[in-house]
Amino acid sequence: MKCTKEDIEIVKRICREEKPAGKEKINELRAQIYEELHKPDDEMDCDLIDENIRTLFLLEGGEYENYVDAEAGLKKARKMAEERAKAAQPKLKRILQYKFMKPVLVACFTLVFLFSANAIAVHATGNGLLDGVVKFGRNYISFDFTQSKSQTSSGQETISENDALYQELVKKCKGFDLSPLLPRSLPQDFKILNFGQQSFKIKKNLSVDLGNNTDLITINVDYYYDRNNISIVKAPETSDYDKLSVNGIDVYLMKKSNTYVSVFNDGNYVYNVNSNLPYDETVKVLKSFDD
Amino acid sequence: MLKKMSVLCLSLLLAFSVLSVSPAYAASKSSEGTPTSGVRSADPNHAIGQYNTVSGGGMSPNATGLIATIGLDLYRGGGNTLILDGTTNGTQVLDKIGFQDITLQRWQNGQWTNVKVWSTYRNNSSSYSYEYSTTVTPGYEYRFTAKHYGEIDWLFIPSIETQYNETSYLYVG
Numbered sequence: 504m505k506c507t508k509e510d511i512e513i514v515k516r517i518c519r520e521e522k523p524a525g526k527e528k529i530n531e532l533r534a535q536i537y538e539e540l541h542k543p544d545d546e547m548d549c550d551l552i553d554e555n556i557r558t559l560f561l562l563e564g565g566e567y568e569n570y571v572d573a574e575a576g577l578k579k580a581r582k583m584a585e586e587r588a589k590a591a592q593p594k595l596k597r598i599l600q601y602k603f604m605k606p607v608l609v610a611c612f613t614l615v616f617l618f619s620a621n622a623i624a625v626h627a628t629g630n631g632l633l634d635g636v637v638k639f640g641r642n643y644i645s646f647d648f649t650q651s652k653s654q655t656s657s658g659q660e661t662i663s664e665n666d667a668l669y670q671e672l673v674k675k676c677k678g679f680d681l682s683p684l685l686p687r688s689l690p691q692d693f694k695i696l697n698f699g700q701q702s703f704k705i706k707k708n709l710s711v712d713l714g715n716n717t718d719l720i721t722i723n724v725d726y727y728y729d730r731n732n733i734s735i736v737k738a739p740e741t742s743d744y745d746k747l748s749v750n751g752i753d754v755y756l757m758k759k760s761n762t763y764v765s766v767f768n769d770g771n772y773v774y775n776v777n778s779n780l781p782y783d784e785t786v787k788v789l790k791s792f793d794d
Numbered sequence: 795m796l797k798k799m800s801v802l803c804l805s806l807l808l809a810f811s812v813l814s815v816s817p818a819y820a821a822s823k824s825s826e827g828t829p830t831s832g833v834r835s836a837d838p839n840h841a842i843g844q845y846n847t848v849s850g851g852g853m854s855p856n857a858t859g860l861i862a863t864i865g866l867d868l869y870r871g872g873g874n875t876l877i878l879d880g881t882t883n884g885t886q887v888l889d890k891i892g893f894q895d896i897t898l899q900r901w902q903n904g905q906w907t908n909v910k911v912w913s914t915y916r917n918n919s920s921s922y923s924y925e926y927s928t929t930v931t932p933g934y935e936y937r938f939t940a941k942h943y944g945e946i947d948w949l950f951i952p953s954i955e956t957q958y959n960e961t962s963y964l965y966v967g
Contacts, residue, residue: 697887703925705869705879710921712887721862721920723883732869734842737850760859762885766848773848775883777862777920 511540513584532559661690661780662787668693672711681707683724683772688791690715690780705732720788723775736768749790756789765789824965829901829935835962841868841937845959860884860944860955868938868961871927876966878926882942890915890945891922894956900934901963909936915943930966937963 515537532555539552560579664687672685672695679700696719697712709724727733738746738755747754747765754767763785765776774792778785835841843866845851851864865881876898884891892915899906909930916922930936939960946953 697920699919699921701923703879703923704871704877704927705867705925708881708923710919710923712920719886719920721883721886723863723881723921723923725881725923732840732867734846734848734865734867736848739847740850759862759885762859762862764847764862764885766863768848775847775863775881775921777883777885779886 510581513581515540516584529559529562532562662688662784662791663691664791665689665691665693668695668713671695676709679707679709681709681724681726682794683709683726684769684774684792684794686720686722686788686791687793688787689713689720690718690784693718693720705729718778718780720776720778720780725773727771727773730771733768733771733773736766736773747786747789749792754789756785824901824935825933826901826935827904829906829963830904831906832937832960833962834935835868835964838964839870841961841964843867843959843961845957851959858944858953858955860886860888860946860953861942861957864942864957864959866938866940866942866959866961868936868964870964870966873929874932874966875927875929876936878924878938880924880926880940880942881921882944883921884919884944886946887918887920888944889947889952890917890943891919892916892943893922893924894941894943896926896938896940898928898930898936898938900930900936902934906937913943932966935963935965937961 536552536555539548542548666687668689669685669687673682675695675698676683676685692715693713694715695711696714697710699708699710701708701710705727707726707728709722709726711722711724713720713722736753736755738744739757743757745756747756749767752767752769754765756763756765758764761779763778763780763782765774765778765785767774776789776792778788780788833844842849843851843864846865846867847863848865861882862885863881863883865879867879869877869879871877878896878898880893880896882891882893892913894913895911896913897911898909900909901907910928914922914924937960939958941956941958944955
């Protein structure tokens, strides 16, 4: 029988272990085994090693029968050695040995790292790491890695005159006795997602959501019955903003997260228009506000 | 005669001094005195929110990006009526949008005392315009405070943004 290197290692380990009973004989047998193990492979007497191992087992517990052959003895020895080695390992190391555990742990650590980094970024800058790349909507999540200024996140060449939608908006507003400025240019696939109207003692309010599957423009219009009650739109004091001139009206444009927020007033109307379109597209929409 | 004239002059002088040296008291009209915190409204019939976006209020830099613009205004109605006009505009359609802890306060015993506190929200909307009117006890300075509220839930984890706002105060006589 030929001993493999692994078998030799196991035998060596057994020999190193101290046993209280029959110490002298045991040491002798171990010494013999050592001697054989240190010989070159070709000269090694595996039968002697096997015999000695069997004797060692008999001395220690007497569990082995005479017919136990060398291969079976080595198998048993290997199993015992493995079990002992396993028991000696730390619990965490043993858990890590499961094949599926490593990828799961790596994924968990990655997620924790990303969430932490994002939280720090949000705290420091007010913007998440993936702002502008990932858009979360009520019924969708979209990714935009292009950040192209000439396209929306839906990837379409967009802003152009959308007369059908403009006329529909005009009609709805007239039904509420209002004639506010409305955008003539919008993405062609935009629809009216919501049209809300309310009458109050001080004012009338219009809330319009326009959008497609991924992009959204919200228009909020307050019409004050008494012009004295209007808070005239002023330049923001604390934020970075752009000032646009739209048909002679000052429009203040600010960025908040991945949304462009604009405020302006015209006569008795106060407007707030929010857009998640890219900057250039948002400006095109704002500049097309017309009555 | 000279004595009477002197007393009259001194009385007039005293009255003039009191009125000119204490303009705040004269302006307050309230028996509770002048509020030592908050801003007096320049317009006796319209008090503007101190953090209104349209009035120059900026964006909160540490916000989560849910609230786009805010507005909170207090108007004098007829008689002793006060009207609250509030607006919270979201940057997108939000699961919950509105006003948290709207508080009507009056200046009493040297501090702002809550007269009424409540909240109001709307679900699945990008904006919430809210109006509330109430009749108040005359003789006090009044103001409104509120937190503009926006919430969106993603994978059952709510992301919430609130922005505090308070109107300047005005006198109801």
